[in-house]
Amino acid sequence: MRADARRNHERLVAEARAAFAEHGTEASLEDIARRAGVGIGTLYRHFPSRDALLEALLRERFDTLAAQAREAPATRDALLSWTRTLTESSTAYRGLVTAFLTTLRDESSALYASCKAMNAAASDLLARTQKAGEIRPDLEPSEFLTLTYGIAWADEQVAAPPRRDRLLALLFDGLRPS
Structure with a gap:
């Protein structure tokens, strides 16, 4: 250039x-x-496109999140910590969660590959944590990510102080193996 x-x-x-x-x-x-x-x-x-501009801003963040998920130990605390970082990153810009979810349905989007790689790393971390017996085994990766992005979206919509940590604590209490 x-x-x-x-x-x-x-x-x-x-x-x-x-x-x-x-x-x-x-x-x-x-x-x-x-x-x-x-x-x-x-x-x-x-x-x-707007997606290409967002991808330029977010690629490094997504790559870092994916690397952190791959390197995290298979523990409930590590998964919670990673999930907290993901939800914080997902609310860096108002409307970002919606952009993520739209991107994951559009393979032609500039953000698609970065989002997909990050979600794959998250799915692997979840599977390793489930295998270690730290998270209930019947949770599907898509369900986990939907719940995670749902918390980020809800946190973005509320004008009150962020409730993200409380919502994540409630989610992870429900994910304990029975």
Whole structure:
């Protein structure tokens, strides 16, 4: 990438991060381009879609979460800790949980591969924790992820102080093996 193109890319990513933090994932792409000091055409040359821009912001986070899941010990506490980190990451920008769930149904999305890899690592951690007898064996990975993303979504919707930790504690109490 040429030096000027690299600078534009970096400014777009920085402004997107700020705009998404302030306005959520539906922040105006035109506003992001304007704040970065480039035209909307330049934004679309670097990021052909909103998903591509989100993927640029989130790929590293997803890769880190996947690596943490792969390296975590097969214990209930490790799974809870990882799940807490996932739910915190999922609410970094308003609307992000919905973007995740939409992405997982669209294989053409720029975010699909990153989300899929992270969810696969989570499923493996769950399976290892179940095999160790730390989590009830009848829980399916898709159910676990639905519950996890549901907690993140609910936490995002409530204007009150975050209830994420309380909801996760209740979930994990229900996941104890009988």
